[in-house]
Amino acid sequence: MSISLETFFLDPSTEGTLQARIQQMVAQGILAGRFRSGERLPSSRKMAEHLGVSRITVTLAYTELVADDYLTSRGRSGYFVSDNAPEPPAFTAQRARTTTVDWNRALGHRYSDGLGMQKPSDWAQYKYPFIYGQADPTLFDTANWRLCALQALGKRDFAALTADYFDGDDPQLIEFIARQTLPRRGILASPDEILVTMGAQNALWITAQILLTQRRRAATEDPCYPALRSILTQARCQLSHIPVDSNGLPPDLLPRDTDVVFTTPSHQCPTSATMPVARRKALLERAERDDFLVVEDDYEFEMAFLGAPSPSLKSLDDTGRVIYVGSFSKSLFPGLRLGYLVGPAPFIHEARALRASVLRHAPGHIQRTVAYFLSLGHYDALVRRTSKAYHDRRQVIDAALAAEGITVAGEGAYGGSSVWLRAPAQINTTLLAQHLRDKGVLIEPGAPFFAGDSPPQNYFRLAYSSIGPKRITEGVALIGQAMREMM
Structure with a gap:
């Protein structure tokens, strides 16, 4: 039995090369049980025409699937789902509809309260990410x-x-x-x-x-x-x-x-x-x-x-x-x-x-x-390149902070990748950070760094490891403007 061409389509949300996406498409069909052992796949020519890709791309994808024993090649007859291909489970996966466990009582220890800081996973999508500790793809080798x-x-x-x-x-x-x-x-x-x-x-x-x-x-x-x-x-x-x-x-x-x-x-x-x-x-x-x-x-x-x-x-x-x-x-x-x-x-x-x-x-x-x-x-070459870039960025951020009148509470004596800042006492930097996110600016409020139930609310950290010099000046200007608005 042949598998219909209409069964195959490339999901636009998948990533990777065309060859990898075709492999994934066929393998997922087998793993899901839609394609059964012995069924014949469309020829590489027909599949290529159907998907709008080159024939060699489909052939290479089929060849990799043969190597992984998802498919088998039968000479001029074409490609078939292998007898040794993974079988879908014989049972239906399901999850519990409800729970009778009292997790407040069942948990012997709690660790979630100590997480403290949270950084958005999509930080790189922000125009001004003053976020500490993230890699800069323009610097990495x-x-x-x-x-x-x-x-x-x-x-x-x-x-x-x-x-x-x-x-x-x-x-x-x-x-x-x-x-x-x-x-x-x-x-x-x-x-x-x-x-x-x-x-x-x-x-x-x-x-x-x-x-x-x-x-x-x-x-x-x-x-x-x-x-x-x-x-x-x-x-x-x-x-x-x-x-x-x-x-x-x-x-x-x-x-x-x-x-x-x-x-x-x-x-x-x-x-x-x-x-x-x-x-x-x-x-x-x-x-x-x-x-x-x-x-x-x-x-x-x-x-x-x-x-x-x-x-x-x-x-x-x-x-x-x-x-x-x-x-x-x-x-x-x-x-x-x-x-x-x-x-x-x-x-x-x-x-x-x-x-x-x-x-x-x-x-x-x-x-x-x-x-x-x-x-x-x-590694040494990377450190030298990164140090030079950080030096340039440090000069830019120092000048930008001075221009905006933002108080520097701490800075590395011989380098580093961030500065510690103090806003006026009446500014809550957690609220400042929320306000700035809407403008594409990410900063780190300082309260999580302090111990006690009533930490200072007017400190924050700006890192320059993941943001270029031009955007540093623009971002600091937006921070200064937001602080003046909150005043």
Whole structure:
């Protein structure tokens, strides 16, 4: 039996090449049970005429479907649905019409309240996206990343692609981190002191799970990264919020019973303040005196375009009290979700065991692709190009903010990708953000960064990582206009 031509049409909502869309169209028909084993498909010529595409495109699509055993070729008779093609389920899928579960009682723990910040998934559709942490397609080296990914898919790297490392990591990536990345921050570490994580946030979660209990006290900066506050809340530890100043976290304000301090000394999140070397040394002296550990989140250290970055806390630590968190997700792209932990071997041993019990390890193919991208010099070239672009954008946004009279409350001493701003006291920046979205402008209200039930409402953050210089000036002008209207 032949399948009618009228059965086939290309869904305009599908993406990909014409060949891929034709493959998808036929495969979905088989999976849905519309096309049965042994039924004959239209010839490539008739299908091409019907769909308005070239015959070779249809032939190539049919050939791929034969390779995947959806179709079979019978010489001059044409293409047929294979006897080995996937069978549709013999039962009808359905969902429960109602629920008798009281989920308020059934949920033992709640995590949704700690999400804090929300960023629109369609941020790239806005004309003025001052959103932090998103990749700029005009800066990223897509071509060389693709080549590295293809190289990682090669036969020589088959084991790296398919093997279960259990609690291990790609040795090539670990070697590069140890020999190239960490020495730039003044850190020397052996492979048993390094663990690859699914981004910096995963590294912070692992650290909190290992070091904190209900009886221990953690101290974090205020304001700080909202997801970190959520992680520490989930750890059910005693928590102290330490107000930061223009130099970051003041060590003198730490409670004497502190067990673990979480800090962002290079670029305080979100104020971008940089902790001076003298204060870094004072923090380490206090850690030794009061016997606590320090977790250093060294995000964005690569984006140093105004001056050389300060030495990392880890590089100043000669007693093994600092656990270092790094990330490639900020310097490459956020969807990569690849970071690393550096600490004493006993800590990394436990971190490796915890990671193995939750997600085993980061995907081998991603680790090997990053290893190639780093070792072939593409990463350094990308960092230089990105730093130059950020430098140009920083000059533009500084001038635009000055022209609009908007107060800068914090900015990175040697670079970064955002500025921390303070609006007049009577302006609620959450309402300001809602108003600006209608004008195509996205900003980040500052309230979620603060602890407590009554956080300041007049702070906000502008990032310049995902918006070009021309639009920066236009967008800041719209922000200034909206603030004057709200006044």
